Amino acid sequence: MGRSSLAIVFAGSGGAGAMTAGELFLRAAATAGYYGSMNRLFGPQVRGGESAALLQISNLPITCQPDNFDLFVALDWHKVDQFAAEIPLTENSIILADPQSGPVPQNVARSKARIVSFKMGDPEATPLERALHGKHTNVFAAGAVGCLAGIDPAKMRAALSTVLGSKAADVQRLNAASLEKGAAAAATLALDLDLAPPKPAPRWLLTGNQAIAMGSLRGGVRFVSCYPITPATDLVEWLAPRLQQLGGKLVLAEDELAAINMVLGASFGGVPAMTVTSGPGLSLMVEAIGLAVAAEVPAVIIDVMRSGPSTGIPSKTEQSDVNLAIYGGHGDAPRIVLAPTSVRDCLFTGEWAVYLAESLQTPVIVLSDQALGQAHQVIDPKPDRPPPLARRIELPASKFKRYATDSDPVTAMPPPGTPHGQWVGEGLTHNEFGIPVSGAAAHAAQLNKRARKLAQFDPGAWWGDVWGDGDTAILTFGSGAGAALEAAVALGAAGSPTRVVALRVLSPLPLAALATSLKGARRIIVMEQNQGAQLYHHLLAHNAIPPTADSMARPGPLPFRRAEIIARLAAQV
Amino acid sequence: MTENIVTAPNMLADAPPGTLSARDFHSGATPIWCPGCGDYGVLSALEDALATYGRPPHEVVLVSGIGCSSRLPAYTSCYGFHGVHGRALPFAAGVKLARPDLEVIAVGGDGDGYSIGGNHFIHACRRDLDMVYLVMDNRVYGMTKGQPSPTTEPDWDSDIAPGGIGLRPFDPLALALAAGATFVARGFSAQPHDLATVIVEAIRWPGFAFIEVLSPCVAFRREEFDWKASVHPVKQTIENDRAAAHAAILADDGFGLGVVFRDYRRLKPAPEPQRVTLAEIESEFRIGA
Numbered sequence: 104m105g106r107s108s109l110a111i112v113f114a115g116s117g118g119a120g121a122m123t124a125g126e127l128f129l130r131a132a133a134t135a136g137y138y139g140s141m142n143r144l145f146g147p148q149v150r151g152g153e154s155a156a157l158l159q160i161s162n163l164p165i166t167c168q169p170d171n172f173d174l175f176v177a178l179d180w181h182k183v184d185q186f187a188a189e190i191p192l193t194e195n196s197i198i199l200a201d202p203q204s205g206p207v208p209q210n211v212a213r214s215k216a217r218i219v220s221f222k223m224g225d226p227e228a229t230p231l232e233r234a235l236h237g238k239h240t241n242v243f244a245a246g247a248v249g250c251l252a253g254i255d256p257a258k259m260r261a262a263l264s265t266v267l268g269s270k271a272a273d274v275q276r277l278n279a280a281s282l283e284k285g286a287a288a289a290a291t292l293a294l295d296l297d298l299a300p301p302k303p304a305p306r307w308l309l310t311g312n313q314a315i316a317m318g319s320l321r322g323g324v325r326f327v328s329c330y331p332i333t334p335a336t337d338l339v340e341w342l343a344p345r346l347q348q349l350g351g352k353l354v355l356a357e358d359e360l361a362a363i364n365m366v367l368g369a370s371f372g373g374v375p376a377m378t379v380t381s382g383p384g385l386s387l388m389v390e391a392i393g394l395a396v397a398a399e400v401p402a403v404i405i406d407v408m409r410s411g412p413s414t415g416i417p418s419k420t421e422q423s424d425v426n427l428a429i430y431g432g433h434g435d436a437p438r439i440v441l442a443p444t445s446v447r448d449c450l451f452t453g454e455w456a457v458y459l460a461e462s463l464q465t466p467v468i469v470l471s472d473q474a475l476g477q478a479h480q481v482i483d484p485k486p487d488r489p490p491p492l493a494r495r496i497e498l499p500a501s502k503f504k505r506y507a508t509d510s511d512p513v514t515a516m517p518p519p520g521t522p523h524g525q526w527v528g529e530g531l532t533h534n535e536f537g538i539p540v541s542g543a544a545a546h547a548a549q550l551n552k553r554a555r556k557l558a559q560f561d562p563g564a565w566w567g568d569v570w571g572d573g574d575t576a577i578l579t580f581g582s583g584a585g586a587a588l589e590a591a592v593a594l595g596a597a598g599s600p601t602r603v604v605a606l607r608v609l610s611p612l613p614l615a616a617l618a619t620s621l622k623g624a625r626r627i628i629v630m631e632q633n634q635g636a637q638l639y640h641h642l643l644a645h646n647a648i649p650p651t652a653d654s655m656a657r658p659g660p661l662p663f664r665r666a667e668i669i670a671r672l673a674a675q676v
Numbered sequence: 677m678t679e680n681i682v683t684a685p686n687m688l689a690d691a692p693p694g695t696l697s698a699r700d701f702h703s704g705a706t707p708i709w710c711p712g713c714g715d716y717g718v719l720s721a722l723e724d725a726l727a728t729y730g731r732p733p734h735e736v737v738l739v740s741g742i743g744c745s746s747r748l749p750a751y752t753s754c755y756g757f758h759g760v761h762g763r764a765l766p767f768a769a770g771v772k773l774a775r776p777d778l779e780v781i782a783v784g785g786d787g788d789g790y791s792i793g794g795n796h797f798i799h800a801c802r803r804d805l806d807m808v809y810l811v812m813d814n815r816v817y818g819m820t821k822g823q824p825s826p827t828t829e830p831d832w833d834s835d836i837a838p839g840g841i842g843l844r845p846f847d848p849l850a851l852a853l854a855a856g857a858t859f860v861a862r863g864f865s866a867q868p869h870d871l872a873t874v875i876v877e878a879i880r881w882p883g884f885a886f887i888e889v890l891s892p893c894v895a896f897r898r899e900e901f902d903w904k905a906s907v908h909p910v911k912q913t914i915e916n917d918r919a920a921a922h923a924a925i926l927a928d929d930g931f932g933l934g935v936v937f938r939d940y941r942r943l944k945p946a947p948e949p950q951r952v953t954l955a956e957i958e959s960e961f962r963i964g965a
């Protein structure tokens with residue numbers, strides 16, 4: 104028989120290789136035909152500090168972190184207990200620890216999880232071998248867990264060689280030996296952790312950040328300028344070589360002010376352009392986002408949100424840039440703000456953002472978050488894509504007025520090089536030709552032109568995702584959606600049908616579609632990961648939800664989990 | 677690093693005589709500038725230079741920030757962008773990187789380029805993209821009505837800094853040299869013919885060409901009209917020897933006009949990456965059956 108899902112943690116100090124163990128195990132399980140997900144936890148050190156790989160393997164797609172972990176594999180205990188709050192264990196959990204690593208720390212032992220003593224590392228290795236090649240405890244442990252979960256050993260070996268990549272042959276050989284020894288050692292344990300047989304199918308293994316990057320490439324982005332910032336940097340590092348191999352350009356700017364202005368310049372030049380950042384960088388970009396609105400220049404801005412304000416917690420998640428993304432900046436500067444509803448949806452939303460920016464000549468901000476962006480997930484491949492939309496560039500038959508107000512509010516923006524198309528992009532209030540003016544009528548005319556662009560934007564079926572029709576509705580976005588969905592499934596099975604509404608378009612709010620999706624809901628609860636209930640107040644301000652709607656808002660960095668949501672819904676009557 | 681250095685071709689040969697005139701680069705819009713503002717001279721020098729250079733107006737992009745001087749793009753018939761204060765250079769870099777086929781010229785004032793945009797100035801010198809940066813330096817914030825800028829004399833009296841700001845001004849040419857600029861020049865708005873010659877040379881320069889233009893502000897710094905008596909040609913154009921150029925600039929009184937420095941030495945560009953398709957990139961994610 105076996106379990107339908109298994110949640111595992113590999114944790115250890117710097118150099119213990121918890122992440123490698125996690126990646127190897129996830130890849131092997133995925134190749135064997137399971138769905139899976141892995142999130143990463145790091146201590147405060149820049150490099151080489153303690154870390155934990157949080158994994159879940161299942162026969163069903165995984166969209167959030169588990170309520171509890173079934174197995175905690177301690178590669179060592181050095182400072183690992185600081186993660187205790189982020190690694191929930193129960194008395195049904197199992198802790199696998201090497202007695203040589205010392206006693207289980209208080210924080211972790213408090214869970215009353217069953218402690219299984221397990222010697223990790225090759226007992227036959229000579230001291231010289233260990234000194235030369237390390238102990239490979241992580242690979243040994245991964246081998247052990249592969250055996251416990253019943254993963255095909257051939258898949259484990261193949262995953263190991265993928266993860267080791269181009270490492271030298273002797274390193275490969277020693278690691279392969281550790282993998283085998285770990286599996287052999289675990290064969291003697293009877294822990295009842297094996298998984299039900301997998302259901303293999305073609306799948307993709309990727310992170311949310313990679314998925315957004317891929318989506319943007321599909322959408323035609325061929326210029327990216329950015330400044331490094333956690334947790335957005337890995338998106339750009341993945342993107343950099345690939346963008347260049349597609350003939351695009353990636354520029355490491357001197358700061359975010361430069362990054363966003365370079366993006367506007369490239370876009371003015373006619374090339375779909377994007378920048379990638381997190382909260383502090385988005386704060387710096389705000390003035391130029393207003394410029395993009397006023398001068399009507401397409402731009403895609405990806406914000407992988409982290410805990411704020413200020414520098415906050417760089418490596419950990421939060422959804423607290425909602426206000427900044429929607430309202431940030433001076434003057435009336437409406438723009439489109441999107442949020443992917445899952446790692447899988449990052450592909451769609453990343454591509455759609457480009458089309459919307461190009462076709463409406465406006466900045467589009469995509470609010471991802473660390474929990475989505477840095478989650479490694481196994482997903483069903485996503486063949487469906489948004490229909491391509493392009494920029495309007497053809498000159499009108501009549502006299503060309505770049506900022507004409509008497510026609511379709513989306514006016515032609517010929518790229519430089521187009522004969523007779525010359526225009527000057529203008530951030531000052533301007534007339535229809537783009538000449539700066541300061542009269543009330545021209546000011547209103549241009550504000551209206553830009554407002555009309557957004558008013559006529561119809562997101563169609565893509566405004567958001569709706570699951571179920573229960574009379575309790577959880578309204579959420581981003582990484583909250585997966586957890587809400589898992590809670591709704593459990594509540595439905597327990598006789599309380601619950602629907603989930605995940606907004607993909609946060610601004611301008613898709614009011615009609617949202618009203619339809621909430622029809623018949625007796626309880627509405629807006630769930631978001633920030634203290635100020637930013638989405639809730641945004642929805643209230645636009646009468647998108649009734650005043651009786653409730654708010655479930657709390658700051659990060661802990662992810663929403665199914666149990667927390669169910670408890671919160673039970674408490675609210 | 678030295679083995680990585682190559683020599684740029686000499687691009688300073690005269691172009692064939694063009695068929696364009698300065699008027700072809702004139703938009704007809706009426707400048708907001710005060711009568712007598714130095715920026716008029718810069719505008720006419722730029723139009724002359726573009727006519728001499730010979731590419732049509734629709735292949736030229738003028739980018740600016742905010743300030744009196746930054747109004748210039750709309751007075752020409754080229755493509756243009758009047759962005760936010762201080763960010764002309766990154767915007768211009770974006771245009772040039774995305775569209776290397778275009779002629780890109782960034783313009784602005786000393787406040788725009790050396791104060792709020794100072795960081796971008798340093799990095800534009802270092803990035804060395806093939807574009808021109810023309811700063812109309814009037815040693816004052818004109819548009820906001822007379823505050824001291826990073827090039828203002830320490831004892832210049834103003835409402836916001838009575839008795840003077842009391843800070844040493846910096847020399848933009850020295851800064852450009854320190855940041856790695858490969859073409860550094862100074863011009864004067866009251867000598868538009870000479871200025872046009874320098875601008876043509878700057879446009880032809882295959883890298884970042886920086887021209888600091890002394891451009892008096894008639895409204896707040898009338899005394900700058902005395903610059904006529906102070907300016908003089910630079911003794912010589914120094915080539916490749918950055919240390920000698922530094923010494924020459926520091927020894928100069930700040931009124932030497934002409935091309936001060938040209939550096940023909942270039943870093944080798946990174947090798948072109950091998951091309952792939954979107955489908956090949958997507959296949960990296962594939963796993964399992």
Ligand SMILES: Cc1ncc(C[n+]2csc(CCOP(=O)(O)OP(=O)(O)O)c2C)c(N)n1
Pocket residue numbers: 742743744745746761784785786787788789812814816817818819820825
């Ligand atoms: C972010 C920002 N801060 C301040 C201003 C106000 N401002 C407009 S122009 C200017 C100074 C312009 O001086 P300079 O660049 O020397 O140009 P000039 O007007 O002298 O030609 C300032 C401070 C602004 N527009 N934007």
Ligand code: SF4
Pocket residue numbers: 708709710712713714715744745814818819892893894895896
């Ligand atoms: S204030 Fe000075 S810089 Fe501005 S237009 Fe008048 S003279 Fe020129």
